[in-house]
Structure formats: structure tokens, C-alpha cells
Amino acid sequence: MISRRKLLSSGAAITGAGLLSSSWAGSVLAQGINNAATDDVELLHQLSLFLTERDALDPSLTLRVLARCTEADPLFPEKVRGLWGSIRQHGLSRVSMLSASPVYQHPQYKDTVQKIVRAWYLGYTGTPVSMRAVDDTRLVTFTGALAYTPTLDATVIPTYSRGHTNYWVDPPSTVAND
Amino acid sequence: MSQVFDADVIVVGSGALGSNAAFELAKQGKSVIILEAGESIPRWKIVENFRNSSNKSNYNSPYPNEPWARHSYDEQYIENIGSFEFRPGMLKLVGGTTWHWAAACWRYLPNDMKLNTLYGVGRDWPMEYSELEPYYARAEVALGVCGSDTQDQSGHDGEAFPPRSTPYPMPPEGDTYLFQRLRARLAPAGYVFLHEPNGRATTPYDDRPACSGNNNCMPVCPIGAMYSGDVHARHAQQAGARLLTDATAYKLEKGEGGKIVAVHYRSSKGDNVRLTAKYFVVAANGLETPKLLLISEVANSSDQVGRNLMDHTGQGLQFLADEPVWPGRGAVQQGGIFNRRDGAFRKERASVKHAFANNVPNMAVANRLIEQGIFGKELDERIRHDSARWVDVSTVYETLPLASNTIRPSTTRTDALGIPMMVINYEVGDYVKAAKPGVDADYADFVKVMGGTVVEDNTGWQNRDHLMGTVIMGTDAKDSVVNHECRTFDHPNLFLATTGVIPASGTINPTLTGVALSIRVADIIAREV
Numbered sequence: 001m002i003s004r005r006k007l008l009s010s011g012a013a014i015t016g017a018g019l020l021s022s023s024w025a026g027s028v029l030a031q032g033i034n035n036a037a038t039d040d041v042e043l044l045h046q047l048s049l050f051l052t053e054r055d056a057l058d059p060s061l062t063l064r065v066l067a068r069c070t071e072a073d074p075l076f077p078e079k080v081r082g083l084w085g086s087i088r089q090h091g092l093s094r095v096s097m098l099s100a101s102p103v104y105q106h107p108q109y110k111d112t113v114q115k116i117v118r119a120w121y122l123g124y125t126g127t128p129v130s131m132r133a134v135d136d137t138r139l140v141t142f143t144g145a146l147a148y149t150p151t152l153d154a155t156v157i158p159t160y161s162r163g164h165t166n167y168w169v170d171p172p173s174t175v176a177n178d
Numbered sequence: 179m180s181q182v183f184d185a186d187v188i189v190v191g192s193g194a195l196g197s198n199a200a201f202e203l204a205k206q207g208k209s210v211i212i213l214e215a216g217e218s219i220p221r222w223k224i225v226e227n228f229r230n231s232s233n234k235s236n237y238n239s240p241y242p243n244e245p246w247a248r249h250s251y252d253e254q255y256i257e258n259i260g261s262f263e264f265r266p267g268m269l270k271l272v273g274g275t276t277w278h279w280a281a282a283c284w285r286y287l288p289n290d291m292k293l294n295t296l297y298g299v300g301r302d303w304p305m306e307y308s309e310l311e312p313y314y315a316r317a318e319v320a321l322g323v324c325g326s327d328t329q330d331q332s333g334h335d336g337e338a339f340p341p342r343s344t345p346y347p348m349p350p351e352g353d354t355y356l357f358q359r360l361r362a363r364l365a366p367a368g369y370v371f372l373h374e375p376n377g378r379a380t381t382p383y384d385d386r387p388a389c390s391g392n393n394n395c396m397p398v399c400p401i402g403a404m405y406s407g408d409v410h411a412r413h414a415q416q417a418g419a420r421l422l423t424d425a426t427a428y429k430l431e432k433g434e435g436g437k438i439v440a441v442h443y444r445s446s447k448g449d450n451v452r453l454t455a456k457y458f459v460v461a462a463n464g465l466e467t468p469k470l471l472l473i474s475e476v477a478n479s480s481d482q483v484g485r486n487l488m489d490h491t492g493q494g495l496q497f498l499a500d501e502p503v504w505p506g507r508g509a510v511q512q513g514g515i516f517n518r519r520d521g522a523f524r525k526e527r528a529s530v531k532h533a534f535a536n537n538v539p540n541m542a543v544a545n546r547l548i549e550q551g552i553f554g555k556e557l558d559e560r561i562r563h564d565s566a567r568w569v570d571v572s573t574v575y576e577t578l579p580l581a582s583n584t585i586r587p588s589t590t591r592t593d594a595l596g597i598p599m600m601v602i603n604y605e606v607g608d609y610v611k612a613a614k615p616g617v618d619a620d621y622a623d624f625v626k627v628m629g630g631t632v633v634e635d636n637t638g639w640q641n642r643d644h645l646m647g648t649v650i651m652g653t654d655a656k657d658s659v660v661n662h663e664c665r666t667f668d669h670p671n672l673f674l675a676t677t678g679v680i681p682a683s684g685t686i687n688p689t690l691t692g693v694a695l696s697i698r699v700a701d702i703i704a705r706e707v
Contacts, residue, residue, distance in 0.1 A: 053554030099551030117553060121544045124232040131265045131641075133243050133252045137232035147544035150562035155506035155538045158234075159225060159400040161390040165380060168391050168508030169352035178502040178566045 040077040068125040188455040193274020196461030197410035202700030204417035215426040216271035237397035245594035264604035266643035273408030278397040281377035284686035304662040313694035324348035325375030333516030374513040377405035430474040464645025464678035477666040486579030486647035492640035495571040500629030502566035506538035527612035528576040531685040535570035648678040
């Protein structure tokens with residue numbers, strides 16, 4: 001669980017760096033992160049830890065996920081509260097129980113789960129539209145996208161390089177056990 | 179009294195083709211002006227734009243889309259009226275669309291250029307392979323191509339082919355593990371694998387570093403190991419050419435004797451400028467070039483400008499192999515299967531090329547698993563498992579020039595300069611459709627041999643961004659726009675440096691051929707100016 005002090009400092013740092021531009025984020029800054037918004041961030045952080053089955057996540061990204069999702073859907077914080085309440089109500093102690101549970105059969109909760117998990121793993125919110133200049137996608141993170149984490153020893157995050165020319169001739173050292 | 183010109187030659191477009199033509203002319207002491215609709219953007223900015231993009235699968239997203247210089251994914255840029263949504267990923271900035279190609283640098287086969295004579299379909303080129311060969315060699319040097327000097331690129335597993343007068347400038351990169359494993363299992367089933375000659379440096383070359391496997395050739399190579407047109411835009415300027423950016427050509431002005439006497443351009447700042455030259459080269463890609471000719475009402479006595487639009491119609495397959503093959507290590511593509519590149523079957527159906535994508539697949543893999551409701555540690559485990567086994571096949575079909583496949587200036591849409599956007603009518607032809615059962619059978623076989631699980635095997639027809647045919651080359655002024663020199667039949671001092679001149683598409687990426695033709699254009703003009 002992240003502390004309120006840590007959350008406040010991370011939020012201030014993000015906003016100070018100009019990385020958040022949504023009206024929601026601007027509102028948060030103006031209010032010095034009011035209690036209601038802070039509770040929303042804390043709740044989303046808890047829920048994200050549960051959904052990703054991790055012990056820690058970057059709190060600055062939690063703030064960004066909340067900002068992006070709320071920008072697209074002002075009711076998102078309310079939906080997060082509803083989802084978390086339903087998970088608690090059904091006694092789901094592990095995320096592996098989620099997709100077969102009644103919680104996930106609820107269209108709104110399923111949609112909210114998908115949005116949160118996609119934001120963390122894919123690093124963006126919204127739906128990409130191919131061959132168009134405009135869509136509703138918004139960046140959360142590039143190198144922090146969790147989808148890259150499981151293969152970091154074997155493949156690069158695109159644009160970055162781990163090796164040298166022709167390193168790719170050999171398979172990853174783990175190939176026998178992959 | 180001799181006439182004063184603004185330049186010996188004006189080149190419209192600063193992409194790989196225009197910039198190579200401009201460089202060759204400037205190198206030979208000619209005064210050259212290059213007009214570019216977009217701006218010059220440094221590589222690092224494009225890389226940062228990509229990293230900050232929320233839609234990284236959109237290869238145009240890191241590039242400018244200005245109201246006066248739209249990229250092709252802009253909602254207003256193309257109005258499609260045919261059944262196929264023809265929408266290639268074209269850019270407007272110094273260097274052009276080779277900022278985001280994967281740098282495939284194939285030569286056409288001699289037979290590709292005699293399609294009608296040999297197989298009774300489509301058109302012949304108005305020249306033999308041997309005539310183009312020396313220019314292929316120069317284009318390979320210009321682009322810094324690495325390739326194998328020993329393989330039979332016709333796909334028949336014979337001696338080295340097509341004939342070459344010079345070796346490739348650089349040796350090929352080492353085979354990726356993905357390529358090794360696919361070849362080890364599919365080649366015994368009869369599939370002929372070829373390395374793809376490509377414009378990525380395997381040793382330092384022309385101020386470019388060797389490829390380090392950053393796996394981002396599209397939409398931008400972050401280190402410049404992959405060739406892009408900005409290289410020769412820079413070389414052309416160093417050789418004395420003058421590059422004008424934010425300068426969109428909108429009219430070619432006709433004069434006496436059928437000659438073009440001036441080009442008019444506009445800038446976003448409201449400038450309207452008329453420039454004169456002895457010769458003009460339009461190198462504004464296979465869509466913008468015919469559009470400029472049509473709105474200028476030039477070069478179209480044949481009524482073929484803007485007709486015969488071709489792409490290499492595409493199709494795709496994704497599956498999970500039964501072993502880890504680990505895509506994502508190295509460049510984004512390396513080669514493929516070429517059994518169906520040439521043969522008597524072309525009398526009946528299109529030739530076909532299968533390529534294997536080598537992109538880091540994690541995003542597509544994760545998206546699919548999340549959709550399936552897999553979360554937490556299981557999701558992480560499955561991302562690794564499936565990413566290691568992801569096989570992505572990208573197929574292209576040869577297409578024939580059909581007069582009914584057209585690009586026309588829009589009568590209802592204009593850009594911020596008041597210049598018409600475009601209307602495209604495109605239908606996938608029967609020649610392509612006749613080849614699809616063979617491709618479907620190949621796909622089933624690939625999956626079977628690799629012990630695969632299909633992710634997607636019915637993608638429908640896809641764009642491949644290889645623009646051809648729209649200012650078609652031929653021997654007869656009645657049915658062609660340019661002759662074998664890429665000189666317009668109607669205007670002796672107007673040349674077109676674009677893959678739009680290509681009359682028979684084959685299955686190979688046309689950029690190297692376009693650069694070879696452009697270098698040849700420069701040589702011809704240099705002799706006459």
C-alpha cells in the first residue's frame with residue numbers, strides 16, 4: 001500500500017514535469033489533490049495490485065491510469081469503487097478466480113477490469129484505430145508497459161538495443177526451458 | 179538572348195527517389211532545387227514522438243500531419259469509393275516515406291519485366307532487365323544494401339539469380355533464430371527460403387552505424403542503420419542542391435513546344451511562388467505524382483494518368499508454433515518463402531511472396547490474452563510463452579494494372595492550401611483472387627508443419643503500401659504516360675521519378691527499382707542540360 005505522502009509527492013512530481021495535461025489532472029493539482037481524488041487513486045492502486053498480482057506498481061502510473069480513464073469516462077472512479085466492492089463482496093482473494101466469477105460476468109465490471117489491465121500492460125488507454133490520424137488512445141507509459149516485463153531478458157523494448165549486430169543468431173539462453 | 183532559369187532542374191519531392199535524382203544531378207554540377215511539402219525533422223524527435231505515441235501500431239503517428247501537408251492516414255486525405263479501402267501509409271517530410279519502410283531492396287527478375295510476352299497477362303516493361311542492371315548496382319550502393327550473392331532469388335533453388343554485375347555492398351546479416359527454425363522445419367516440406375536483401379547496414383556505411391537489432395525499422399530506425407531518404411536529401415544539399423521545405427507544388431506550367439516551363443508552389447505562410455527550370459522531375463510518390471499531373475492538366479494525352487493503380491495486395495496469418503522460435507530479436511523482417519515468385523502459373527494467377535515478421539510481439543500477444551480474461555501471474559507466464567512462439571506471416575500478391583483502379587483529385591476536399599485531396603477507386607482483381615486458394619493452402623501447411631495454433635488466418639485483403647502503375651511506363655504514347663526513360667511522352671523535359679511508372683508489379687517491394695530508375699533519370703537529364 002502506498003502512503004498518502006508518497007502519492008502526493010508522486011502526483012506533484014508528475015504534474016510538475018508537465019506530463020499530465022488532462023482537465024482532471026489539472027483539477028487535482030489545483031485542489032492539492034483533494035481527499036476524494038486521493039481516495040480514488042489509492043483504491044485504483046489497490047485494485048491494480050490485485051489485478052496484476054504484483055506487490056508493487058509505480059504510483060505515478062496509477063495516477064496516470066486514473067487520469068486517462070477518467071478523462072474518457074467521468075464515471076470511471078465510481079466504476080472502480082463498484083468493481084472493488086464486488087470483488088470484496090464475492091471474496092475473491094486471487095485474480096486467478098476473477099474471470100470465472102460472477103463479478104466478471106457483470107458487463108460493467110468486466111469492461112472496467114479490461115480497461116485497467118490493458119492500461120497497465122499495453123501502456124495506453126482507449127482503442128487504437130488503424131490507418132487513421134485520430135483515435136481515442138492516450139499514452140500511460142511506454143517502457144513501463146507490463147507486457148514487456150516477462151521477456152525483458154530475451155527481447156528488447158522496441159527502439160532500445162541490448163546487443164550488437166548479429167546477436168540474434170543465437171536464441172535466448174533460456175530457450176530450452178521456454 | 180539566353181533565357182535565365184531559377185535552376186537547371188527542379189525536383190518535386192525529397193523522398194528516396196527524388197533525393198537520389200537530385201544528388202546525382204548536383205554531383206554532376208547541375209543547379210538543382212528540391213521542393214518538399216513537409217519539413218525537415220531530426221531523427222531523435224521522430225523517435226521521441228514514437229515513444230510518446232499512444233498508438234504505436236500506427237506507423238504514421240510519429241510523423242507530422244500538418245493541415246498543409248497531410249500524411250495519408252489523415253481522415254480527409256483519401257476518399258475511397260471502391261470496395262477496398264486503399265490507404266497506404268505515406269508521409270510528407272524531408273526524406274519521405276522511407277522513414278518507415280522495412281528497407282527490402284529486391285531486384286525484379288527478367289521475367290517480371292516480360293510478363294505479357296511470357297504469360298499473356300498484364301504489360302511488359304519497355305526495357306530489358308539488362309538495361310536496368312547497372313542502375314540497380316548504383317542504387318544498391320546508394321542505399322547501402324546488404325544481401326547474399328549466391329542465392330537464386332527467383333525461388334527455384336538454382337544458381338545465383340538474377341544476374342549481377344557487382345556484389346552487394348555489404349554481406350547479409352546473420353539469420354535470426356526465428357528464421358533458422360522456420361526454415362529448418364518448412365524447407366523439408368518444399369518451401370524455398372530466401373534472405374531478403376535490405377537497406378540496413380551490417381557494417382558502418384555512409385555515416386550509418388551497423389544494425390543493433392533495435393527492432394523498430396517501422397516506424398523509425400532509432401539509430402539510422404536503416405536507409406531512409408533523408409540521407410540523400412542531405413547528400414544532395416551537400417553537393418549543392420537547394421532544398422525548399424513547406425513548398426507544396428500545385429501546378430506544372432506548360433509552355434511552347436510541349437515543354438514544361440515552370441512549377442508553382444505554395445507555402446503555409448501564404449507564399450505563391452513560380453520557379454522556372456530547364457527540366458522537371460516529379461518525385462512525389464505514386465499518388466501525389468498523378469494528382470499533380472491531373473490538376474496541372476499535363477502529360478495525360480493517353481488518359482492513363484491516375485489509372486492502373488496497383489499495390490501488392492496483402493493477406494496475413496498469425497499462429498503460435500509448438501516450440502519457442504523467439505521473434506523480436508534483430509530487424510523486423512529478414513526474408514521469406516518464394517516458391518510462387520515466378521512460373522507458368524502466372525498465366526492464370528498472381529505470383530506470391532510470404533514474408534515472416536520479426537517484430538517484438540508482446541503487445542499483440544498481451545492484448546489477445548487479456549481479451550481472453552487471463553490476468554495476474556498467469557498472464558505474465560502466457561505472455562512469455564506465446565511471445566516466444568508467435569509467428570506472423572505477411573503475404574503479398576502480384577497485381578495487374580487495371581484502368582478502372584484510379585486515383586483522382588477530389589472535387590470536394592482540399593487541404594489548407596486549397597489544393598485538392600484525392601479520391602481512389604480500387605477493386606482487388608480476379609488475377610489476385612485466383613491465387614488465394616494456393617495461399618490458403620500454404621497457410622494451412624505452415625500451421626500443420628509448425629504444430630501451430632491459429633490466431634488469425636482470415637485477415638481479408640490488406641494494404642502493402644507499394645504504389646505502382648499510376649503514371650505507367652510503356653512503349654506507346656497512346657497507352658502510357660512515360661517511356662522507358664521515365665520521360666513523359668507529352669513533355670520532353672518532364673520526367674517522373676516514382677514507382678508509379680512501374681507497369682508490372684511482380685511481388686517485390688519496388689523502392690530499389692524506383693531509386694535505380696531515378697538515378698537513370700538523373701543521368702539522362704545531365705546529358706541533356
